[in-house]
Amino acid sequence: MGPLSPVRTMRLWRPRSLGVALGVFMTIGFGLQLLGGPFQRRLPGLQLRQSWIPSLGPTVKSCLPRQRLVFLKTHKSGSSSVLNLLHRYGDQQGLRFALPAHYQFGYPKLFQASKVKGYHPQSSDTKKPFHILCHHMRFNLKEVLQVMPSDSFFFSIVRDPAALARSAFSYYKSTSSAFRKAPSLAAFLSNPRAFYRPGGRGNHYARNLLWFDFGLPFPPETRVSPHLPRDPSPLQLRIIPSAAGPGTLFQPVTTAANSHQHPAGFASSDFRPSSFIQWGLAWLDSVFDLVMVAEYFDESLVLLADALCWGLDDVVGFMHNAQAAGEQRLGAANKSVLNGEDQQLTARARAWNNLDWALYTHFNRSLWARIEQYGRSRLQRAVAELRARREALAKRCLMGGEALDPKYITDVKLRPFQFGSAKVLGYVLQSGLSPKDQEECERLATPELQYKDKLDAKQFPPTVSLPLKTSGLLPP
Numbered sequence: 001m002g003p004l005s006p007v008r009t010m011r012l013w014r015p016r017s018l019g020v021a022l023g024v025f026m027t028i029g030f031g032l033q034l035l036g037g038p039f040q041r042r043l044p045g046l047q048l049r050q051s052w053i054p055s056l057g058p059t060v061k062s063c064l065p066r067q068r069l070v071f072l073k074t075h076k077s078g079s080s081s082v083l084n085l086l087h088r089y090g091d092q093q094g095l096r097f098a099l100p101a102h103y104q105f106g107y108p109k110l111f112q113a114s115k116v117k118g119y120h121p122q123s124s125d126t127k128k129p130f131h132i133l134c135h136h137m138r139f140n141l142k143e144v145l146q147v148m149p150s151d152s153f154f155f156s157i158v159r160d161p162a163a164l165a166r167s168a169f170s171y172y173k174s175t176s177s178a179f180r181k182a183p184s185l186a187a188f189l190s191n192p193r194a195f196y197r198p199g200g201r202g203n204h205y206a207r208n209l210l211w212f213d214f215g216l217p218f219p220p221e222t223r224v225s226p227h228l229p230r231d232p233s234p235l236q237l238r239i240i241p242s243a244a245g246p247g248t249l250f251q252p253v254t255t256a257a258n259s260h261q262h263p264a265g266f267a268s269s270d271f272r273p274s275s276f277i278q279w280g281l282a283w284l285d286s287v288f289d290l291v292m293v294a295e296y297f298d299e300s301l302v303l304l305a306d307a308l309c310w311g312l313d314d315v316v317g318f319m320h321n322a323q324a325a326g327e328q329r330l331g332a333a334n335k336s337v338l339n340g341e342d343q344q345l346t347a348r349a350r351a352w353n354n355l356d357w358a359l360y361t362h363f364n365r366s367l368w369a370r371i372e373q374y375g376r377s378r379l380q381r382a383v384a385e386l387r388a389r390r391e392a393l394a395k396r397c398l399m400g401g402e403a404l405d406p407k408y409i410t411d412v413k414l415r416p417f418q419f420g421s422a423k424v425l426g427y428v429l430q431s432g433l434s435p436k437d438q439e440e441c442e443r444l445a446t447p448e449l450q451y452k453d454k455l456d457a458k459q460f461p462p463t464v465s466l467p468l469k470t471s472g473l474l475p476p
């Protein structure tokens with residue numbers, strides 16, 4: 001490997017070295033606190049990513065589409081819907097995917113380059129043969145850079161930990177020992193310590209799953225605050241009027257006094273992100289070019305298309321991997337007025353997943369800062385256009401125009417993998433589609449596992465064994 005550029009060197013701060021740095025940092029943290037102001041601002045050299053400049057508008061096309069991508073597919077956060085658009089784009093453009101031998105890269109272990117099918121150690125960025133790395137992993141930058149060029153576009157997605165907890169509890173009920181013992185999510189969150197043991201089987205699904213997937217080290221004091229289950233500051237959720245429709249979601253409200261510092265839930269000093277967390281977030285900022293927010297999925301897609309210099313048609317798609325009762329769960333987390341029980345559950349889930357809540361609010365803020373840069377009304381127009389195209393596609397492609405219970409999906413190519421305690425919804429195509437529409441609609445509706453198999457077969461075509469010349473071995 002040639003000399004490391006400062007950017008690459010800094011990016012190689014992997015979790016273990018980060019952990020040591022964090023330990024040192026925490027010991028001097030108090031002194032730094034005395035300097036006042038957010039610590040992040042005192043690390044000018046740490047911001048490694050090129051700062052993002054929004055494009056000038058639809059008429060000015062001065063960029064080249066980016067085709068080297070690392071997508072950290074976090075769990076239960078809308079990531080399968082993103083995966084579908086990556087699969088489609090890479091498939092149509094003939095790009096090479098860094099694929100796992102099965103469906104994940106040794107998860108929950110940290111990502112290892114050796115788990116990539118067809119990987120051979122490469123000496124330089126230019127020789128790296130893959131364009132897209134996007135399947136489930138626990139992020140490990142050093143190993144990712146063995147497979148992908150360091151100037152790849154790094155991105156990921158986060159979701160409100162309360163919605164994520166509802167989704168994960170139902171999906172991983174039998175996988176996590178903590179969830180398995182709990183009769184309900186409400187019972188679990190009312191006294192998590194009664195069920196949860198750190199390091200217990202599958203228990204990374206039960207607490208701070210996003211933080212885990214991002215490969216960050218856990219602070220030594222990862223334990224329930226003595227104030228739990230007291231709720232953090234009263235949660236208010238505001239519906240954004242412009243985001244009407246099924247995708248209508250919320251923006252955590254901040255009070256006027258603290259709007260630039262602490263989103264709702266951090267207003268209480270108990271939930272102020274510690275310096276440890278701040279450091280982890282600053283590190284992620286230095287690595288990831290964009291972190292999407294599931295609650296603002298369409299807004300995130302528009303920003304993604306802009307950052308990648310892709311068209312809207314490249315990012316428009318259908319929702320994948322929704323669980324049958326998911327809409328109620330999603331609704332519960334996003335209703336403007338939550339009933340007492342929902343509100344308590346939401347608050348408890350956010351407090352229990354305190355690291356994820358810090359991640360989520362951090363990236364929610366970054367997204368909104370980016371939206372401001374892009375221009376709110378310009379974004380609204382693009383989101384409306386995206387939704388109109390999605391609706392038109394749904395009408396053209398889908399039986400019933402929407403996701404259906406798997407009992408209706410008889411085509412194995414389209415039936416989503418069923419797991420967890422709720423049904424996973426999928427799609428049935430309209431009959432009588434033209435061959436062109438059939439192909440396009442199938443791409444949009446294909447679940448992630450089947451699409452991965454298709455890409456795998458394309459990249460690694462089965463070797464055809466040559467017919468043997470010995471006629472004696474051939475059947476008569």
Ligand SMILES: Nc1ncnc2c1ncn2[C@@H]1O[C@H](COP(=O)(O)OS(=O)(=O)O)[C@@H](OP(=O)(O)O)[C@H]1O
Pocket residue numbers: 074075076077078079080081163166167168294295297319320321322323324325326327329330
């Ligand atoms: N576009 C969009 N916006 C908001 N939310 C979305 C979106 N697409 C998928 N989802 C919801 O994300 C949940 C599935 O997440 P993942 O695909 O990451 O799950 S998995 O880890 O790959 O199994 C799953 O949540 P639940 O239904 O609550 O389980 C999906 O409904």
